[in-house]
Every structure is written in C-alpha cells, then in structure tokens.
Amino acid sequence: LDVHAPHGAESEGERANYHAHLLITTRRLGEDGFAAKKARDLDPVIKRSAGRATVAEGEAWGVLWRDHQNQYFASQGFSIRVDATSAVPQEHIGPVRMRAADAEANVRAEQIRRANEEAARDPEKVLGVLTRNQASFSEYDLDRHLKKHIRDEHERAGVKAAVFGRQDVLALYDRETGEALGRWTTQAVREQESLALADARRVAAGDHRNVGS
Numbered sequence: 201l202d203v204h205a206p207h208g209a210e211s212e213g214e215r216a217n218y219h220a221h222l223l224i225t226t227r228r229l230g231e232d233g234f235a236a237k238k239a240r241d242l243d244p245v246i247k248r249s250a251g252r253a254t255v256a257e258g259e260a261w262g263v264l265w266r267d268h269q270n271q272y273f274a275s276q277g278f279s280i281r282v283d284a285t286s287a288v289p290q291e292h293i294g295p296v297r298m299r300a301a302d303a304e305a306n307v308r309a310e311q312i313r314r315a316n317e318e319a320a321r322d323p324e325k326v327l328g329v330l331t332r333n334q335a336s337f338s339e340y341d342l343d344r345h346l347k348k349h350i351r352d353e354h355e356r357a358g359v360k361a362a363v364f365g366r367q368d369v370l371a372l373y374d375r376e377t378g379e380a381l382g383r384w385t386t387q388a389v390r391e392q393e394s395l396a397l398a399d400a401r402r403v404a405a406g407d408h409r410n411v412g413s
Contacts, residue, residue, distance in 0.1 A: 222265075263333050283344055320349035323362040327369070327386055335393065336372060336383040 202221045226238040266282040273280055319325040329345060330337040342363060346356040363369065368387040373380055 266333070279340065281338075281341065281344075283348060317349045320346055321355070321359055323359060323366055326359065326363055327366070331386055331389050335389050336385040338383050 202223075204219050204221070225234065226242075228235045228239050269282050319329070326342070326345065330341055342360060343356075346359055350356045350359065364384070370385050370387060370390060371380060372383045372385060
C-alpha cells in the first residue's frame with residue numbers, strides 16, 4: 201500500500217487528490233505459501249476498439265473496492281462516500297511535475313474533462329452515472345458529482361433542480377414507517393429490479409424457459 205499526497209498541484213481538484221495505490225499478488229496463497237504460477241483464470245477478458253483496450257469480462261474491481269470503502273465509511277460513522285465513476289472514464293497521467301505541457305496524455309485529459317463537464321449538464325446522463333453501479337443515490341452523491349465537474353455554483357444548482365424535477369426520479373421511503381430515506385432512484389431502475397424479481401420467482405418455481413421474457 202503506497203499512500204500519495206498531492207504533488208504541487210495547480211487545480212483545487214488536484215490539491216485534494218490524496219490517494220493510495222494498492223498492489224496485490226496475482227498468485228494464490230495456500231497452506232504451502234504462494235503458488236508457483238499466476239492465477240490466469242482470474243485475468244479479465246480484454247477487448248480492443250479504436251486502439252484502446254477495455255475490460256469486457258471479469259471482476260469489476262473498481263466497483264468492489266468502492267463498495268468495500270463505503271461499507272467501512274458507514275461502519276465508522278463517516279458521511280463521505282466514494283464518488284461515482286464519471287460519464288467518460290478518466291486516465292491516470294502521473295504527477296504534475298512529470299507532465300509535458302504538450303503531452304498527448306494532457307490533451308486527452310482535457311478532452312475527457314470537457315466531455316464530463318458537458319455530460320454533467322445533462323440530467324439524464326447524470327442519472328445514468330449515479331445509477332450505473334447502484335440502484336439509488338443520495339443528495340450527497342448528486343452534489344459530489346456535480347461539484348466534481350461543474351465549477352459554477354449557480355449552474356450546479358440549476359442542474360440539481362432539473363435532476364430532482366424529472367418525473368422519472370422517484371423518492372424512496374421506509375416500508376414500515378413511511379419516512380423518507382433521503383435516497384432516490386429512477387423509474388428505469390425500478391422496472392429493471394421488478395423484471396429481475398419476476399425472473400427470480402420463475403426460477404424458484406422451476407420455470408427456466410420464460411426467464412427474461
């Protein structure tokens with residue numbers, strides 16, 4: 201585990217970029233120690249498109265680690281949570297001191313930043329990001345996402361109002377008390393969950409032919 205503090209960063213986001221690099225072994229650990237060979241069966245399936253490599257199949261390590269962190273934060277009584285992944289995934293381009301002003305990585309980073317800023321102005325895309333890996337989101341999640349990509353406070357407030365003003369955004373309530381949970385979901389997510397529950401009931405009843413219908 202290697203914990204890094206910001207390196208003479210220029211922007212507010214970079215100055216707050218305390219982070220850690222976690223390295224794990226690729227060999228299984230058993231009673232006799234580490235295996236002689238790597239666990240190749242755990243390798244993700246990589247596909248290339250337009251010259252870029254992406255993980256097509258395999259463990260979603262980012263999602264798993266995010267959930268692990270959030271569970272720890274909650275257990276310790278912290279209100280902070282790991283940010284949702286941006287609409288356009290960012291690339292790690294190293295500390296500021298090692299970047300050339302005209303480096304291709306810097307150009308890509310700026311293009312990605314602008315794309316995410318534009319996506320953050322679209323309520324539908326914002327909801328897509330917030331519900332991509334979790335069924336519901338909080339006001340805190342929304343605020344964090346907008347603040348990450350939109351600098352102007354008034355513009356953020358406008359997008360936030362547009363998100364909560366959508367008819368397909370549903371507030372969640374406690375089933376027993378009827379009290380608001382402070383979390384929201386979307387009609388699309390609710391429909392997906394309903395279909396998944398219907399499939400589960402069919403499988404439990406021994407009907408495997410109509411799953412997904």
